[in-house]
Amino acid sequence: MNLADVPKEKLSPMMQQYAATKEKYSDCILFFRLGDFYEMFFEDAILVSRELELTLTGKECGLDERAPMCGVPYHSVDLYLKKLVDRGYKIAICEQMTDPALSKGLVERDVIRIVTPGTLIESSMLDDNANNYICSLYYGTDGSCALCFADLSTGEMSLAVPQGTTDLTVRIMDMLSRYTPAELVLNAQALSLKSVMDFVKVRLQCAVTLRDDACFSLDTGRELICQQFGVDSLELLGIEEDGAGACAVCGMLDYIRETQKRNIARFISIDVVDSAETMGLDLNARRNLELTETIRGKERKGSMLWLLDDARTAMGKRLLKTWMEQPLVQPLKIMARLDAVEAFYKKSVSLMEVRALLDNVYDLERLMTRGLFQKASRKPHRVT
Incomplete structure (x- = not known):
């Protein structure tokens, strides 16, 4: 049963709300908040139940047939989002904008975010x-x-x-x-x-x-x-x-x-x-050099990055990866980078002190973003 083929006037008020929202975000899977669950209906439910191996059920929607339905718990939604995003899907998160206990009639709902592979901010x-x-x-x-x-x-x-x-x-x-x-x-x-x-x-x-x-x-x-x-x-x-x-x-x-x-x-x-x-390297050159992953297994272990990476923070690890993927070609900048390495190499005590301090530094770059989007947890993730 496809939502596009369903006469909207016969749907229940809540399902009409769902249909109107889905029409605006037709290229996304719609996660529709109902209490403690995000529910999917019609073709979205069939798709998600297949991709995530969830049980497909049904819901009375005002039609003769029950609408296909499946859902995921609100508190563990990131796990399911990750699986769908990894497979190239976009997900529209439709939240309850008013308290169901205080609402008279239909709860107001609206899409607050579209999750895509390139716009992720969650550490998980x-x-x-x-x-x-x-x-x-x-x-x-x-x-x-x-x-x-x-x-x-x-x-x-x-x-x-x-x-x-x-x-x-x-x-x-x-x-x-x-x-x-x-x-x-x-x-x-x-x-x-x-x-x-x-x-x-x-x-x-x-x-x-x-x-x-x-x-x-x-x-x-x-x-x-x-x-x-x-x-x-x-x-x-x-x-x-x-x-x-x-x-x-x-x-x-x-x-x-x-x-x-x-x-x-x-x-x-x-x-x-x-x-x-920076040096121009095509994809074949990067893979043959095994800069960040091996050719056969595409694993980090065994690559040049794996060999050199002893950074103490996630920010340092990402920076080192960027430097390796974009090698400098200007001698002046190369020498400046080498001078910085030499300064720490000659002062091993200072190096160990700095490394000890960095051990207590969280991933501030991503933590700041999650803070701005009100997604920060009380216990930030730290590199181990």
Whole structure:
């Protein structure tokens, strides 16, 4: 039984509320809060019961047949969300906005967040040792292109405008290989980059979300970018006023605002990537070098990162992984990094003191994000 085929006027008031909400978020699985459970109905229930191996039941909905239904407990929802997100699904969380005990008639409900592979912030769904990037890819009809990368869990955002003499699609794929995003947001024109789309589908295997061109528009987006980063013009951020880079950032901010249903104060700066500062490595080179995972088992153990990583905090582990995936090529910056290593190498006592202090440092980057989104626990997770 599909909800689209059901006469809505025959549904019970609560199921009409469900149907109206589902219509707005037709591309998502709708987690509909009923008391201590998130319930799914009709085709969503059938899908989730199959994916999570849950018992499929039914609910009286005003029709002759009972509506297919399954549910998950509110207090352990993260476990189920993780499984669905790992399989590429998007989930709309519909919460009770009024107290059922005090409500007269139907409880008010609304979607408070859309959970996607690239917008996770919960520690139980993330790898402490790696960033969880989402990428906004904008490709213009004039051949201009830009990629904006963001990690909502840490508040990092960067902008890359592919440059060089090599083929554009190769440069785009090299940049995607560098960040390996969990989700790709793009405009319709970007679908014409066939080799990039094949690369994303076959090699990266990340979730892909197509957005309307209006989401990348600078008509209102330019002002939103300036407000987000507290500047008067995009040039102060190192972004061209009417360039593809600005459009990519617009697409990123618009998507995050839509999925999080709130202002995204976590992002306070943006790093404009200079491709000349780091070594260009395609995905094959990264895998053959086994920088962060082995070729055969795709495991961290046995990789170069596994050998070198003795960081004491999750923030340090992610930073080291970033440095290894984006090797410097400018001698001055390489020497500065080596000087820092030498300073601690020559002062072993200071090194041990600093390491002891870092043992008591939580993952502040992600803890700050969870605090802003009111998701922080009383006992923050710490790297062991």
